[in-house]
Amino acid sequence: MNKKIMRRTLWSALVVAAIAATGGCHLLQELGEAPSDMEAARYTKLPYYRNGQFQSTESLPYYPERATGRGSSSWMRFVLPNPNAPEKPLPQVLLDKSSFPATPDAFSVYWLGHSSLIIELEGKRLAVDPVFGNAAPLPGIVRRFVAAPLKCGELPPLDYVLITHDHYDHLEYATVRALRDTNVRFIVPLGVGAHLRKWGIAAARIDELGWGETYRANDLTIAAERTIHYSGRTFDTRNKSLWTSYALRGEQFSIFISGDSGYGEHFRDIGAKHGPFDLAFIEIDGWNAGWPKTHLFPEEVIQAYRDIGARALVPVHWGVFDLARHPWDESIRLIADLAARAGDVKLLTPRMGEKLVPGQDTTNAWWESVK
Numbered sequence: 001m002n003k004k005i006m007r008r009t010l011w012s013a014l015v016v017a018a019i020a021a022t023g024g025c026h027l028l029q030e031l032g033e034a035p036s037d038m039e040a041a042r043y044t045k046l047p048y049y050r051n052g053q054f055q056s057t058e059s060l061p062y063y064p065e066r067a068t069g070r071g072s073s074s075w076m077r078f079v080l081p082n083p084n085a086p087e088k089p090l091p092q093v094l095l096d097k098s099s100f101p102a103t104p105d106a107f108s109v110y111w112l113g114h115s116s117l118i119i120e121l122e123g124k125r126l127a128v129d130p131v132f133g134n135a136a137p138l139p140g141i142v143r144r145f146v147a148a149p150l151k152c153g154e155l156p157p158l159d160y161v162l163i164t165h166d167h168y169d170h171l172e173y174a175t176v177r178a179l180r181d182t183n184v185r186f187i188v189p190l191g192v193g194a195h196l197r198k199w200g201i202a203a204a205r206i207d208e209l210g211w212g213e214t215y216r217a218n219d220l221t222i223a224a225e226r227t228i229h230y231s232g233r234t235f236d237t238r239n240k241s242l243w244t245s246y247a248l249r250g251e252q253f254s255i256f257i258s259g260d261s262g263y264g265e266h267f268r269d270i271g272a273k274h275g276p277f278d279l280a281f282i283e284i285d286g287w288n289a290g291w292p293k294t295h296l297f298p299e300e301v302i303q304a305y306r307d308i309g310a311r312a313l314v315p316v317h318w319g320v321f322d323l324a325r326h327p328w329d330e331s332i333r334l335i336a337d338l339a340a341r342a343g344d345v346k347l348l349t350p351r352m353g354e355k356l357v358p359g360q361d362t363t364n365a366w367w368e369s370v371k
Helices: 002-031 037-043 173-178 193-198 266-274 298-308 330-342
Strands: 107-113 116-121 124-128 160-162 185-189 206-209 214-217 220-225 245-249 254-257 279-283 313-316
Touching: 107 313, 116 254, 185 193, 185 220, 193 206, 206 214, 206 220, 220 266, 245 266, 254 266, 266 298, 279 298, 298 313, 298 330, 313 330
Parallel strands: 124 160, 160 185, 185 206, 254 279, 279 313
Antiparallel strands: 107 116, 116 124, 214 220, 220 245, 245 254
C-alpha cells in the first residue's frame, strides 16, 4: 500500500512538474525578446533614444491618487464581477476566409475589435495589430468581453502586418507564430523585430521603422510617425522598443492609424506632413486623469481628427478587453455625442467583423442595443 501511495505521489509530482515546465516555456516565449546590444547601439544616434531606452515625445505623468472610475486595479479584479463589462453579448459579423475577396478591394476595412484591423487598400491586404486571443502573457489576466469575430486560423492571405507597439493587446505571440510559414511582410517599430525573430519570423520579412521613416513598395507607402506612449512586455524591457502611428498612402486613398497615444502637437505635424486622410483609425479608450497622457480623452480624439485632416473617423482600442476603469461603452457614447454636436466629424462605427467601404457604407449606434 505504501509503495502504491509513493508511486502515485511520484507520478503526480512528475505531472505537475511537466505542466509547470511547459507553462514556463510558454511564458518565456510570450515575453518576447529585447533588442541585442548590437541593435541597441545603432539607436544611440537617434534624438529620441537615451540611456538605453526610447523616449516619448512628452513625459507620461502618473497620478494614482487622481484615478477615476470603477473597477479594482488589485488582484481582486480577477475574481470579482467586472462592473464595466457589457450586460449582453455584443453584436458581431462572424468571418472566415470565404468572407474576403480573392483579390483585395480598392478600399475597404474590417474592425475586428480593440485595435485589430484588416485593411484592403488598392489590391493589397494589411492586418493591423492582429490579436485574436489573449492580451496578457498568461490566460485570465485580462478578460475579453467578446471573442474575436475571426479566428486566427481563418485569416485570409495577407501582404503586410503592421504592429504599432509591443504591448500584449497589440502584439500577440500566437498570431505571429500562425503567420510564421506565410510570405507576409511585417512592418514594425524599431526593436520589435527582436520579438518576431525569436518567434520564428525570418529577418528578411521584417522591416523596422523609426519615426519619420517610410517603407515603400510600388504605389504603397507606409510612414511611421510619433506618438506619446511607451512599450515593453516585461519590467526589464520597458521602452526597449519604439511605438508608432502609421500614415498609409496609395495612388488614390490615404489612411491614418494612431496607435496608442496621448494628445500632443504631433497630430498637427502628421497632418501637415501626410494629410489629408480619407480615413483615420484613432484610439478612444483607456483614458483617465490618473494617467492623462497615456491615451486620448474623448475631446482630444475629436481634436486629433481635425489636426490630421481626416475625412472620416473609425474609433478603435475599445469594446473588447477589460483594460479601463470606465464602462465598456462610455468612450464611444461620449465620442458619438461630441461628433454629433460638432457637425464636422464623419463618424463611422461598424460592428466587429462588419465590412466597411468608406464613402459608400453607413453605420449605426449598435452599442445602444446592448444595454
